[in-house]
Amino acid sequence: MPARAAKRKKVAQSTPAISADHDKHTNFTHWAINHGVEINGVKPANIPDRGVGLLTTKSVKEGDRVLFIPERAMFKPDTALLRREALDHASPQAQLAVSAMLKFGAKDSSLKLWQDVWPSRETFEESMPMCWPASTQDFLPPPVQQPLACQLADYRNDWSAASKVCAQHGFSEREFKYHWMIVNSRSFHWKPPRGKGGSMVMCPFIDYMNHGPSGGGCNVSQSPKGYEVVADRDYDPEEEVLATYGAHSNDKLLVHYGFICSSTNGTPSPDDQIRLDQLIIPTLGADIRSQLQDVGYLGGYALSPATNAICFKTEVAVRAKLLTSNEWEYFISNGEDLSVDKSPEVKRFLITLFAEHRKQVMETLVKLNGVEEYRGSAAHTTLFFRWTQILEGLEAFMNT
Numbered sequence: 001m002p003a004r005a006a007k008r009k010k011v012a013q014s015t016p017a018i019s020a021d022h023d024k025h026t027n028f029t030h031w032a033i034n035h036g037v038e039i040n041g042v043k044p045a046n047i048p049d050r051g052v053g054l055l056t057t058k059s060v061k062e063g064d065r066v067l068f069i070p071e072r073a074m075f076k077p078d079t080a081l082l083r084r085e086a087l088d089h090a091s092p093q094a095q096l097a098v099s100a101m102l103k104f105g106a107k108d109s110s111l112k113l114w115q116d117v118w119p120s121r122e123t124f125e126e127s128m129p130m131c132w133p134a135s136t137q138d139f140l141p142p143p144v145q146q147p148l149a150c151q152l153a154d155y156r157n158d159w160s161a162a163s164k165v166c167a168q169h170g171f172s173e174r175e176f177k178y179h180w181m182i183v184n185s186r187s188f189h190w191k192p193p194r195g196k197g198g199s200m201v202m203c204p205f206i207d208y209m210n211h212g213p214s215g216g217g218c219n220v221s222q223s224p225k226g227y228e229v230v231a232d233r234d235y236d237p238e239e240e241v242l243a244t245y246g247a248h249s250n251d252k253l254l255v256h257y258g259f260i261c262s263s264t265n266g267t268p269s270p271d272d273q274i275r276l277d278q279l280i281i282p283t284l285g286a287d288i289r290s291q292l293q294d295v296g297y298l299g300g301y302a303l304s305p306a307t308n309a310i311c312f313k314t315e316v317a318v319r320a321k322l323l324t325s326n327e328w329e330y331f332i333s334n335g336e337d338l339s340v341d342k343s344p345e346v347k348r349f350l351i352t353l354f355a356e357h358r359k360q361v362m363e364t365l366v367k368l369n370g371v372e373e374y375r376g377s378a379a380h381t382t383l384f385f386r387w388t389q390i391l392e393g394l395e396a397f398m399n400t
């Protein structure tokens with residue numbers, strides 16, 4: 001819910017006729033208004049390195065409702081169609097992707113105006129690791145490999161459920177995958193009032209909003225009648241309004257959405273984490289792993305580049321190597337060392353580990369630069385950027 005009561009502002013009701021010459025975003029804006037979407041002081045615009053996003057057209061005050069999307073404007077899975085096609089037991093994502101593929105692409109559908117403002121298939125194929133060739137995926141940092149494998153497994157399940165209906169309607173796997181990725185990056189969960197079952201939906205206009213790390217960004221919430229977006233602060237004209245897709249690390253954003261957050265004014269995203277499992281776990285003997293497992297501290301180790309601090313789980317795991325059982329158990333229970341502060345020892349241990357890893361990161365960056373065929377591609381730029389963030393995070397920890 002918004003922090004303050006949302007101020008309702010009058011939204012232009014007259015909607016000029018849609019002309020073929022109009023810019024596609026203008027056409028879609030008219031379509032949205034005609035479908036009851038309220039737009040107050042924002043417009044779609046090209047944003048460098050982010051595709052399209054929403055910019056303010058005037059000063060917007062904290063608490064102003066900038067968007068309201070009524071339920072009737074949302075795109076929902078077509079239950080009748082899904083039943084007919086025996087897809088009513090497929091995953092919610094497969095159901096929405098098939099519904100979108102068949103409905104948005106239908107001849108004379110006004111949804112075409114919405115589809116026209118989506119990023120192209122090529123844009124997805126370049127930016128989403130799931131579409132990269134295996135030789136490029138191999139360059140992903142190890143912590144990205146597992147979520148990518150899970151995503152690919154989900155996709156394969158969905159494709160095997162949907163392949164028959166795609167063939168019947170003349171759609172290729174490439175088209176299904178495109179709609180699957182559209183749904184993956186542009187859907188919301190809609191829970192209708194009065195306890196009816198919820199569903200995955202697409203919300204026109206909110207789906208223009210780019211992501212900002214947690215702690216910034218407009219408040220997006222569900223009311224009984226629809227989704228609303230409320231300004232989190234005062235905005236000047238021509239500022240981008242962002243929403244937070246979740247407190248996701250850059251690894252997660254990369255797999256799920258095909259981008260990573262850069263630093264803001266030199267400060268890394270507060271949500272980012274450099275995962276350390278692949279560095280720390282191999283240094284732990286079987287006994288220590290089993291002890292850590294027993295207390296729920298095996299794995300999930302991370303360094304926060306924004307605070308330059310390691311997480312508590314890392315503190316516990318490294319102390320399991322350095323301390324006696326008594327000292328270690330005291331630390332777990334109290335969050336501090338029994339007598340002498342062992343933080344400098346923990347840090348020394350990690351610096352040795354990081355120094356070794358730093359060399360591998362540098363080698364990866366050199367290798368990445370050596371791969372002629374995709375230097376300058378979106379995949380290359382993202383990978384280079386991510387590995388550089390990892391390098392900088394490790395170095396900042398080692399040097400302070």
Ligand SMILES: C[S@@+](CC[C@H](N)C(=O)[O-])C[C@H]1O[C@@H](n2cnc3c(N)ncnc32)[C@H](O)[C@@H]1O
Nearest residue numbers: 049050051052119185207208209210211257259
């Ligand atoms: C919901 S859409 C937002 C609208 C999208 N930018 C467009 O052009 O239609 C989500 C996609 O926008 C891009 N995106 C969102 N936030 C971003 C950010 N902070 N930096 C770079 N790309 C971003 C990613 O490609 C992501 O998959």
